[in-house]
Structure formats: C-alpha cells, structure tokens
C-alpha cells in the first residue's frame with residue numbers, strides 16, 4: 001500500500017511526466033523482448049519440419065520435403081509423340097531432317113529401305129550412319145519396296161528376304177545395332193506374319209499424306225497441307241507417318257516442329273513412346 005501511495009504522490013508531483021515516460025519505455029521493452037523470444041522459440045520448433053536449406057547437412061526427410069534436385073524433376077511433360085519416316089535413308093533430306101530434329105533435342109524413328117542403304121541412288125549409307133550417330137531409332141521397312149512384294153500377298157521366302165536383307169544392310173553400317181521394330185511396306189501384313197516376324201510391328205495414327213503433295217517441290221500450298229494433315233490429328237501418344245525423301249516433307253517438318261514444341265509436345269522414338277513394345281504385336285499409337 002505504501003508503494004501505491006508513493007506512486008500516487010509522485011504522479012501528482014513534478015516528476016509525473018518522467019514516470020510516465022519510464023513506464024511507457026518499460027512496457028515497450030517488455031513487448032519487444034516477448035516478440036523476440038516467441039520468434040526464436042518458433043524457429044527452433046519448426047526447423048525439423050520445414051528446413052530452409054538443402055545440401056550437405058540435410059536429412060533424408062528434408063530431401064523429400066523440398067523436391068529441388070535434378071532427380072526429382074519429371075523426365076518429360078507427358079505430351080509425348082513419335083514421328084516416323086519411311087522409305088529413306090536419303091543423302092540430302094534425311095540428313096536435313098536429323099539436323100532440324102537436333103535443334104529441339106528430339107529423336108525420331110526411321111523405317112529404312114535396304115537397297116537405298118546399299119545403293120547409290122540416294123546414297124543412303126552415309127545418311128543412315130548420320131541417323132544412328134545422332135541417337136535416332138532405326139527399324140526395317142523392306143529391301144526393295146516393290147508393290148509386287150507386299151507382306152500380305154508375297155511368298156514366305158520373299159517376306160523373309162525383304163526383312164533379312166534390310167537387317168543386313170543396317171548391320172553393314174552399324175554391326176551391333178539392335179533392330180526391334182518393323183513397318184510393313186504399304187502398311188500391309190497378315191496377322192500371322194505380324195505374330196511371327198520377330199519384331200514389333202509399327203503402324204501409325206496420324207498420316208501426313210506427304211507423298212501426295214511432294215510435287216511441285218517448294219510449293220507453299222502443298223507444304224501447308226502436309227502441316228495441317230499432321231496438326232489436325234495430333235494428340236498425346238500419336239505415331240505420325242512421314243517420308244524422309246521429299247523436300248516438301250522437310251519444309252513441312254520445320255513448321256511442324258516449331259508448332260508442336262510451342263504446344264509442349266516432345267518427340268521421342270517409337271520405343272521410348274511405347275515403353276516395352278512386344279515382339280509380334282501391332283501398334284499404331286500409345
């Protein structure tokens with residue numbers, strides 16, 4: 001009671017303002033101190049749950065909390081497609097197409113014709129080497145590409161030699177290359193031969209019909225038609241059919257790659273698109 005009286009007396013005295021100032025300062029000091037203590041305590045408590053660092057001292061649980069390492073990033077956007085090229089390799093257009101794909105880091109699949117690898121008409125041997133050296137996939141199309149040798153009507157002996165001779169032609173360029181895919185000429189094959197050919201049989205879900213618009217070369221209307229044929233049917237998992245032996249195909253591809261990359265598509269090989277493609281099974285998309 002004495003203290004209260006003392007305060008009361010002093011407050012009524014000349015030191016009234018000084019005492020007010022001391023009281024205010026004391027209250028402010030206590031408040032700041034309380035805030036600091038709260039901040040330190042909450043930091044200590046929360047650290048194990050939400051670490052703000054990652055690296056040398058980070059625990060396993062911390063690595064899971066912050067998925068900021070390379071391995072935690074998704075490998076692709078999920079919008080994968082495959083572009084396939086038939087009837088090459090061609091010394092000019094196949095190489096140009098590979099160069100264009102490389103600009104985007106994309107990989108395509110080439111279904112090759114054996115006598116165009118061995119022969120001098122297209123000088124396909126060096127083009128095939130270029131395809132393989134750049135990490136693209138190669139499958140068998142046929143050796144002669146003769147319309148009298150379609151795989152749904154030819155003899156067993158011819159069927160065997162069309163595939164076997166093409167495989168040999170590929171192996172002359174790269175002896176240890178493992179061929180797992182085959183696309184029948186004209187898309188024609190019996191179900192029996194699909195089952196027993198020893199390869200995954202790859203058809204397509206989007207047809208560019210580029211061969212119908214190959215002439216005149218450089219014609220912008222034809223090039224636009226090829227582009228539209230591809231873009232209008234495109235969706236995730238598509239397998240696109242083109243031919244790497246025409247100038248218009250190459251010109252259309254340049255436009256297609258620019259558009260699809262903007263739309264978030266990624267071009268991968270057929271084997272990458274399908275995952276574990278089975279031998280003796282026919283596929284036209286993922």
Ligand SMILES: [Zn+2]
Pocket residue numbers: 086087141145185186
């Ligand atoms: Zn063909």
